[in-house]
Amino acid sequence: MQERKLFTVTIFSENTVGILNLIAIVYTRRCINIESISASACSIPGVHKVTVTSWSDRPSMIKVVNAIEKIIYVVKAFLYTDDEIVYQEIALYKVPTVRLVDEPELEKIIRRHNARILEITHDYTVLEKTGHNDETEALFEELKAYDITQFVRSGRVCITKDPVEHVTNYLAERDRLRSIQLSGDPSHSPHPFFSEETKENTNL
Amino acid sequence: MSDHKIPGSEALIRSLIAEGVDTVFGYPGGSIINVYDRLYDYQDRLRHILTRHEQGAIHAAQGFARATGRTGVVFATSGPGATNLVTGIGDALMDSTPLVVITGQVASSVLGTDAFQEIDMVDIANPITKWALQVRRAADIPSAVARAFFIANSGRPGPVLLDIAKDAQQGLMEWSHEKCDYIRTYCDRPALDYHALSQAAGIINSAVRPLILSGHGVMISGAEPQLRELAEKAEIPVASTLLGLSTLPSSHPLFRGMLGMHGNIAPNVSTNRADVIIAIGMRFDDRVTGRLDGYAPHARIIHIDIDASEFNKNVPVHCTIHGDAREVLTALLPLVHPARHPEWLASFDRLDAIEKTEVIDRQTHPASGPILMGEVVDQVSTATSDDAILVTDVGQNQMLAARYFRFSSPRSIITSGGLGTMGFSLPAAIGAKIGCPGRQVCAFAGDGGIQMTVQELGTIMAYDIPVKIIVLNNSFLGNVRQWQELFFNARYSQTPMTNPDFVTLASAYGIPGEHITDRADLPEAITRMVKSPTAYLLEVDIHKTDNIFPMMPLGAAVDELMLNATDRLDLSSL
Ligand SMILES: Cc1ncc(C[n+]2csc(CCOP(=O)(O)OP(=O)(O)O)c2C)c(N)n1
Numbered sequence: 001m002q003e004r005k006l007f008t009v010t011i012f013s014e015n016t017v018g019i020l021n022l023i024a025i026v027y028t029r030r031c032i033n034i035e036s037i038s039a040s041a042c043s044i045p046g047v048h049k050v051t052v053t054s055w056s057d058r059p060s061m062i063k064v065v066n067a068i069e070k071i072i073y074v075v076k077a078f079l080y081t082d083d084e085i086v087y088q089e090i091a092l093y094k095v096p097t098v099r100l101v102d103e104p105e106l107e108k109i110i111r112r113h114n115a116r117i118l119e120i121t122h123d124y125t126v127l128e129k130t131g132h133n134d135e136t137e138a139l140f141e142e143l144k145a146y147d148i149t150q151f152v153r154s155g156r157v158c159i160t161k162d163p164v165e166h167v168t169n170y171l172a173e174r175d176r177l178r179s180i181q182l183s184g185d186p187s188h189s190p191h192p193f194f195s196e197e198t199k200e201n202t203n204l
Numbered sequence: 205m206s207d208h209k210i211p212g213s214e215a216l217i218r219s220l221i222a223e224g225v226d227t228v229f230g231y232p233g234g235s236i237i238n239v240y241d242r243l244y245d246y247q248d249r250l251r252h253i254l255t256r257h258e259q260g261a262i263h264a265a266q267g268f269a270r271a272t273g274r275t276g277v278v279f280a281t282s283g284p285g286a287t288n289l290v291t292g293i294g295d296a297l298m299d300s301t302p303l304v305v306i307t308g309q310v311a312s313s314v315l316g317t318d319a320f321q322e323i324d325m326v327d328i329a330n331p332i333t334k335w336a337l338q339v340r341r342a343a344d345i346p347s348a349v350a351r352a353f354f355i356a357n358s359g360r361p362g363p364v365l366l367d368i369a370k371d372a373q374q375g376l377m378e379w380s381h382e383k384c385d386y387i388r389t390y391c392d393r394p395a396l397d398y399h400a401l402s403q404a405a406g407i408i409n410s411a412v413r414p415l416i417l418s419g420h421g422v423m424i425s426g427a428e429p430q431l432r433e434l435a436e437k438a439e440i441p442v443a444s445t446l447l448g449l450s451t452l453p454s455s456h457p458l459f460r461g462m463l464g465m466h467g468n469i470a471p472n473v474s475t476n477r478a479d480v481i482i483a484i485g486m487r488f489d490d491r492v493t494g495r496l497d498g499y500a501p502h503a504r505i506i507h508i509d510i511d512a513s514e515f516n517k518n519v520p521v522h523c524t525i526h527g528d529a530r531e532v533l534t535a536l537l538p539l540v541h542p543a544r545h546p547e548w549l550a551s552f553d554r555l556d557a558i559e560k561t562e563v564i565d566r567q568t569h570p571a572s573g574p575i576l577m578g579e580v581v582d583q584v585s586t587a588t589s590d591d592a593i594l595v596t597d598v599g600q601n602q603m604l605a606a607r608y609f610r611f612s613s614p615r616s617i618i619t620s621g622g623l624g625t626m627g628f629s630l631p632a633a634i635g636a637k638i639g640c641p642g643r644q645v646c647a648f649a650g651d652g653g654i655q656m657t658v659q660e661l662g663t664i665m666a667y668d669i670p671v672k673i674i675v676l677n678n679s680f681l682g683n684v685r686q687w688q689e690l691f692f693n694a695r696y697s698q699t700p701m702t703n704p705d706f707v708t709l710a711s712a713y714g715i716p717g718e719h720i721t722d723r724a725d726l727p728e729a730i731t732r733m734v735k736s737p738t739a740y741l742l743e744v745d746i747h748k749t750d751n752i753f754p755m756m757p758l759g760a761a762v763d764e765l766m767l768n769a770t771d772r773l774d775l776s777s778l
Pocket of ligand 1: 650678
C-alpha cells in the first residue's frame, strides 16, 4: 500500500473561465477529494496560479499532475509535499463582542495565537489568523468555548523553495524558440493565447 | 450588409475551407440553421453528407479521419443534436482521432435560462475532448477554427468541440483566416531527448529476446517505414495492438500477430519471455496487458509516445522517449546495431504452430457444422487481395475480423478500440469510403451492433456509397453470450436476439444483398459482393454459440490463455 499524504499541486495556466472545471474533472474522475483550492494571478503576466491540496498517494498524484498538464491551457503543473514549499492559509473567526468584553482570557488567547482583530461592532468581533492548517484549527478549538458563530478558512497558497523558477524559464524558452522560428528575431513576441477582448467575451 | 462584412456562419464555412476541409458530416437544426443557410452557397467547395442520425455523422467523420489521417468535421444543432454526438466524441478521444465537432448553441443572451434546446455542451464535452470552446462572437470564429484544427490534429490527435452561439453565427465580421501552429501552453512536438535515445539504443543493442509492440501511434505519425526498418535491422519480432494492425503487412516475416485478450498466442506469451520490449505509440491498455503484476516480468521496457501522461500510467517502464513516433524512430535507427535472433524467432514459430492447429484451422476451415465467423473473414480477406480497409463493429465479429483479416497497406483497420462502441462500423465505413474512394471498404458487424446505427443504410442509399457490409448473424449478442457461457453458467440473460431479415431491410434502401445459410454458397456470394460496383449487404448465418479463442480471461496474465472452453495453454513443453 502506498503512503497517503497531503499533496499540494500548483498549476500555472492561462487565465480562462473554464480552467477550474477542467482541473476538478481530473480529481473527481479518480475519486480524489480536493481539500482546498485557491486561484489567483501570479507574478507572470497573463498567467494564473491554482493551488490544490488533496490526500492521496504519490503514484496517483503523479498521474493527476500528468493529466492536468494535458489541459490545453495549462503551462505546467507541479507536485509537492509540505517540506518542499512555504505555505500559508488565512482563517476568519466571528465571536460575540460581549464575550470579549466579559472574559479577559479571550484577549490572551488572541495574543497567544498572534491573531488580529479586523472589525469590532456592538454585536460581534471578527478575528483573523494566518498560519498552517493546524494553527488556524487550534485557535478555532479554543474559541469554541466563547460561542464562536462563524469560522472560515481559505485554500492554501504556497511558494516553492526550489531556487529555479521553472515556469518563467519554460515560457521564456517557448516564446524565444517561437520568435526565432517566426522571424529569426528573438525580440519578436508572439501573441498571447487570447486577446483581452476575446477573453472577456468568451466563456472558456 | 456592408460589402466586406459577412455573418459568422459564413466565416465558419470559409475558415473550414481555408483549413483544407472538403467534406463535412452533419445534421441540421434550429441552432445551426444559419450555418446550413450559408453552406448552400458553398456546396461546390464543401460537400455535406447528411447522415440519418448525429451519431452516424460523427462515426462517419471518425472513419474518414482514420482512413485518411485528415481531420474529420461534424455539424450538429444544439441540445439533442449535440448530445447525440457524445458517444462519438468519447470514442474519438479514446482512439486519438482528429475531429473538429461544431455544434450550434442558443443565443448567448439566453444561455443559462433553459432556453429551447439549450444544453451545456461545453461542460458535457470537457472530459471527453482535447479542447472545447464556446464561441459567442462572430469575430472569434476564424481564430477558434484555426486553433481547433491545430489542436485536433497535432500532438496526440483528438476531438475538439466548438459550440457556436446563434448570435455569433449571425453577427457580422470582416473575415480573414490565419492558420494556427503555435499555442504557448501546448507543446505539440516535444524536442527529442538524445540522452533517452542513446539509452534506448543501448538497451536494444544488448537485447537477446527483443519484442516491438506497435500501436496506433505508429500509424498516426506515419512511422510504418521506420518501424519496418527497425524491425528488419535488428531482427525484432513485431506484435501489434488492435489499433496498430496494418502498421506492418500481415505477410511480413517479422509480423507476429496481435496482442491482447483475443490476440495471438505467440505475441502474448512472448511478452512475458522478452528481455526488451519496445512499445511504440501504444498505451498498455488493460485488454493488452492482462493482470499487471504478471506482465512482462523479465523485460526492460522502452516506451515511445507523444503523450507523456501515458508513461508509467499502467506499466512501469525503464526508458521513456517523449515524441512523435516517426521522429523518434528516425533518430533511433542509426544508433541501433544490426542483429539476428533466430532462436527467439523460432520460439514464436512453435507457439504459432499450436495456435494454428488448436484454434486457427478450426475457425477458418471447419470440416462441418454451421458457418463460423473466422472462415467468412478469411474468405473476404482473400477475395479483396488482403488489401481492403477493414471496418469492424464491436463484439465477436470485431475480434474475429481483427484476427483473420490480413493487411498489406497502412491505415487499413478502423475499429472502436478504447470505447468499444457497438454501432460504429456502418457509419465509420461510410466515412472511410468517402475518404478513400479508391479502396475497397469492408464492414463486419454483428446482428446486434448493425441495428444500433442501421438507419445509415439511408445515407449509403442517398450518396451511393459502395461499401461492403457483412452481417455475421449468430442471433445473439455473441460476445456477451460467450461470457455468460464461460463465466455465468450459460444463463443467457437478455442476449438472444430476434432479428429482422437484413437483406430485405437493405433492399428497402435499394441496396442489393444476399443471405447465406450454407457454407457451400459462401465463396461465390463473397465474390459477387466484392465485384459489385455498388454497396452490398451479405448476411451470413453463423454458428449461434461459437466462442472466440484464444482468450485471456479477466484477471489472467498474458501467458495464462484459454485455448477453448476447457483447456488452458500448457507452456511447460514450450
Ligand atoms: C453501445 C454498446 N452497448 C453495449 C455494449 C456491450 N457489448 C459488447 S459486445 C456486445 C454484443 C455484441 O453483439 P453483436 O453485435 O451481435 O456481435 P457479436 O458479438 O455477436 O459478434 C455487447 C452488448 C457495447 N460494447 N456497446
